[in-house]
Amino acid sequence: MSTAQLETGNPKLATDLKDLAQDIVRRAMSGGATAAECVIREDDEFSTLVRLGQVETLKESGSKAVGVRVFYGKRAASTYSSDFSRAGIDRMLSSALELAKITSEDPYAGIPDPSQFGALPGDLDLYFPDVYSLPGTERISYARRTEKAALDYDPRIKNSEGGSFDAATGHKILANSHGFVGEYRRSYCSIAAVPIAQTESGAMQRDYWFSVARSLSRLESPEKVGTIAAQRTLRRLGARKVKTAHVPVVFDPMVANSILDHIFEGVNGDSVYRGASFLAGKLGQKIAGDSVNVIDDGTMPGGFGTSPFDGEGVPTRRTVVIENGVLKSYLLNSYSARKLGLQTTANASRGLAGTPGIGPGNYFLQPGTKTPQAIIAGIPEGLYVTEFLGHGVNLVTGDYSRGASGLWISGGELAYPVEEITVAGNLKEIFFNISEIGNDLEFRGAVACPTIRIDGLTVGGE
Amino acid sequence: MDRNRFFFQHYGLNERDLERYLAAALSAGGDYADLYFEYLSSTSLMVDESMVKSASQGISAGCGVRVIAGERTGYAYTDDLSPERILHAAHTAALIASGPAKTPTVGFQEKPARSLYPVTLPSVDAEITAKVELVMRADSAARAYDRRIKEVRASYADELRHILVVASDGTFAEDSQPLARMNVSCIAKTDASSARGSSGGGGRVALDFFFGEKTPEYFANESARQAILQLDAREAPAGEMEVVLGPGWPGVLLHEAIGHGLEADFNRKQTSAFTGLIGKRVASEKCTVVDNGTMPWRRGSLNVDDEGQPTQNTMLIEKGILKGYLSDKLSARLMGVADTGNGRRESYEHIPMPRMTNTYMLAGEEDPQDIIHSVKRGVYAVNFGGGQVDITNGKFVFSASEAYLIEDGQITAPIKGATLIGNGPDVLTRVSMVGNDLKLDEGVGTCGKDGQAVPVGVGIPTIKIDRLTVGGTAKKDVGSFMQ
Secondary structure, three states: OOOOOOOOOOHHHHHHHHHHHHHHHHHHHHOOOOEEEEEEEEEEEEEEEEEOOEEEEEEEEEEEEEEEEEEEOOEEEEEEEOOOOHHHHHHHHHHHHHHOOOOOOOOOOOOOOHHHOOOOOOOOOOOOHHHHOOOHHHHHHHHHHHHHHHHHHOOOEEEEEEEEEEEEEEEEEEEEOOOOEEEEEEEEEEEEEEEEEEOOOOOEEEOOEEEEEOOHHHOOOHHHHHHHHHHHHHOOOOOEOOOOEEOOEEEOHHHHHHHHHHHHHHHEHHHHHOOOOOOOOOOOOEOOOOOOOEEEEOOOOOOOOOOOEOOOOOEOOEEEEEEOOEEOOOEOOHHHHHHHOOOOOOOEEOOOOOOOEEOOOEEEEOOOOEOHHHHHHOOOEEEEEEEEEOOOEOOOOOEEEEEEEEEEEEOOEEEEEEEEEEEEEEHHHHHHOEEEEEOOOOOOOOEEOOOEEEOOOEEEOO | OOOOOHHHHHHOOOHHHHHHHHHHHOOOOOOEEEEEEEEEEEEEEEEEOOEEEEEEEEEEEEEEEEEEEOOEEEEEEEOOOOHHHHHHHHHHHHOOOOOOOOOOOOOOEOOOOOOOOOOOOOHHHOOHHHHHHHHHHHHHHHHHHOOOEEEEEEEEEEEEEEEEEEEOOOEEEEEEEEEEEEEEEEEEEOOOOEEEEEEEEEEOOOHHHHHOOOOHHHHHHHHHHHHHHHHOOEOOOOEEEEEEEOOOHHHHHHHHHHHHHHEHHHHHOOOOOOOOOOOOEOOOOOOOEEEEOOOOOOOOOOOEOOOOOEOOEEEEEEOOEEOOOEOOHHHHHHHOOOOOOOEEOOOOOOOOEEOOOEEEEOOOOEOHHHHHHOOOEEEEEEEEEEEEEOOOOOEEEEEEEEEEEEEOOEEEEEEOOOEEEEEHHHHHHHEEEEEOOOEEOOOOOEEEEOOEEEEOEEEEOOEEEEEEEEEOOOOOOHHHHOO
16 A cells, blocks of 8 residues: 655745735735734645554545734734635635724734744754655554554453554744744654553453654654553553542643643633633732742744744743742733733734634643652552543632542552542642652643642542 | 535536546545535634624635545545545545445435525624624623623624535535524622633524524523622532432533443444443433434534435434444444434544434433432532543543532532533433423534534433532532432
């Protein structure tokens, strides 16, 4: 079997799209807009899934789309289209100009000040065409090897949702009427395995593991990923329920990420200016334990949250969000910054339509010095959480109650798997109760967190 | 073939072209190929701080080509509907197969179509000023409800999706699928506390739905009511206890606990906790659960699914006995069962798979009041934020956004967001009472699976579950709620 090669990396097309974006901005201005901004996205994707050794799906395609945001003074509207014909673009522009007439005057509306525009220099290690360099049969072989390593690991691994190999590249262009134009490309590839283990009584458990990288050369080996997936699945077999208890809870890095996500939502300028965050009005105040330091850094070379400029054309930067437990900065785009009387932190995220939102760069909790094993060793009875289910978090009040499964800690060791339990508390207290932070920070996405221990939570069970 | 033929008119397609594309898709063999053409136009509006801050419109169009060879699927798509690009996608998808070219069935057959959402003027083409009026009215109504309502966001979104599905088995199906929705979210504040509320609804309806049946004031009042109520909510108890679910949206329990586990793809691969349970008891005999894609105007309804198959009313659980799965074409063929018309996809960029439509439990005979009176100490949950399930071990979770304590048969204090957690294959075996008040949700549900989002509906009458784990934080109540 072979696969067609994608048409990527055409430099001529790149230039054309940059010109097109600037042209669309000019035409919006000559149509009467007082300011305009155009975004163009071009994406390619390849994915293959192998299940029980056989290719199950093979998907390969590309797409592009254009979006425009126009202002009439303090009124704004946006439109988008996947139709790049002259008529398609004309229609997108005229709809935007029409639509802007019905929105409200918002004194804070607008694009950033011209002095704020710019882009980080260099390519920031974001784009490696090697993600598409494997021939089709090799791509399938990566997926097959990842699954095989999981299936071969233990006879109790009896089934599988498959092994996969994915690759993608994206190209983004942003232009506005204040003279900014910028573009960047990013690449991505990953392998994953989702094995299923079964006990003799027939009860099944599923888990997964993956490796993701901007370059094929930085991907972990399929054998390593498959083996970890098998180990993570096997340790869930024979899970039981526990009695309701108040014990220390250790979050493995994958689930600890969710605690960082909640902090992100709490410092998201959009929630803050609306008073919809339990962290609104807390700048300069202690909101977490002394050892808690949270950083957002959109500039890290090769990072999954790195870009040369944000969704409004402002160069990305490093922002200390929490320092020694004290809230130092919110994360803002230009709109929420104006609302709060602050400066943007270059966290604008721009989709094709609508007003820019707020998104993380590389956003992480600074690691401590203890190994995860040492953290667990200090707990006589407790819970080690490896998975959350459901979305029971209220960011207005901080109320927190989530479905969980993991391993019970007894005598400082992981003793047996547990499931069908809940973990509950309030975020305002949870951040103060982060009592230990592991040394195992590793980026598997834009958000990363080491192992953490949190006290004072209610573990709900039988 | 005398219907409106959107893609023939707008893209100059004809049946000969379609046959040519399908032939290209089967040029390397393969058992089956289909083409999914989609043209989606959408509008959205949001009012925040009593200003229309955001308005957007957009159009996306494309074609996805799928080739199936045995259990293997090849897929490619294009957002350029020129013959060259569609042929290129067809040849790419064809690479999944390796054999001599096959010839698709000549001559398409179009089945008689239902008309579950016969709107005369799709809302996406209606006057934008009328939509602005809707969100502004919602904002005013929510603020007028109570002076403690401090923040209001109201949004309106609609879309019109034209689809054309043609397949090498002769399938030819076209549909125009409107969808509209309003949402209102509020924050209530006092010096001592703050709380949120949210409400919304809609369906495959025209704009007049929001000026008649369900007005902006209706959603605004409901949203504000929830926020004010939550200001005084107590901490939720933790542990196993009796749980009464109110009618309507709490049907999300069925969606998570039962529905996903009955999607045929998981059962074909034997990765579902429900694998091999057909004909077995999975619920108390008071429970009968269906997935019904044929309800007029409903958000989860479709005239035809995204493989061109008419949707149907499928019995999932009859008086407690598991009757069947939800299937798409691939699962139906590989498992040797009937296609239930549940093959759905998010867009032309996605491979279809078995998905739910409107999933609900049929009404029982009990008076809802009697159900509440029968509970000594427990939780009455009437609104939920959402839920999630692990298909393989059957564990599900969902979060209550409006719930109350039941003490000595009476509803007493509201409690803060509690999480309910349980095991899909046995939660319904503990249903001891089923009310006579079946209600479907207001039309806001969106289901995610493998990264694909599709609109769905849920419904349930008031039911009592004898034992379910509630995850709250109240320390002093723990003892009294443990069994």
